[in-house]
Amino acid sequence: MIAQDGETSKKESSLLKIRRCVMNNFGDDDSGQLTEMMDLLGVISDLEAQIKQAEEKLKKCAIDNVRRxxxxxxxxxxxxxICAANGMAKVVKDEYLNTTGVNLVPKSLYAPIYCRDCGSKGEHVIKSISGLKDWFSKSVYPLFTCDDCEQKQAEARKKHSELRRSREAELANMPYREYLKTPEWKDRRVRALSFAKHRCQLCNASGVQLDVHHRTYADRGNEKMRDLIVLCHPCHSKHHDKGGY
Known part of the structure; x- marks a missing residue:
């Protein structure tokens, strides 16, 4: 207790030193905010001392329980x-080794987790301190995707992929004029114009009517930006006159 009082006095003395140093450098604060801040620093110092005292008690309690x-x-x-959650796993391991002469191998910890889709409960196996920290960092009850939901999602992705390929084949084989009326082409045309900043990509003209021209029809229905070029009417005509598509 004497040591604790001495430590508290030392902290108080340090706070007073800091305050005097600040006042000498910058003058006193008539608003009282400086005093309030110093008071809060004092509260923090007191709480830190209490935490340290509680940690020492926890350490002693852990050692006593290991022996028991x-x-x-x-x-x-x-x-x-319990001690691992407070950074004291080594205390328990060291005391167990000192008492028994063998290393402590704790059982795995099974933590509850819940499927983010259906809400079903599962178990997350924690085998190490790093695993415990990882579990803590996620949330109290980390989410996962259960096997049933994983399968359903995989089936949905497969179906979506099949529908997309089927639609791309349909777009690639329909008459060109009909293709230009599809929502897919309208969307790509808007993106191409935006990509070109609404300027002709040959003469840089802006504020004029622009066409989105195909460089190639190889990927019609699934065009990339490199497959398209934005042209004004004069440049578009010249392009076709030179034998462009």
């Missing part, structure tokens, strides 16, 4: 994981 369970032949896993 060794005598009773009980399982040390619960004590280990």
């Amino acid at each position: 369970l060794v005598e009773e032949g009980g399982d040390h896993s619960a004590i280990y994981w």
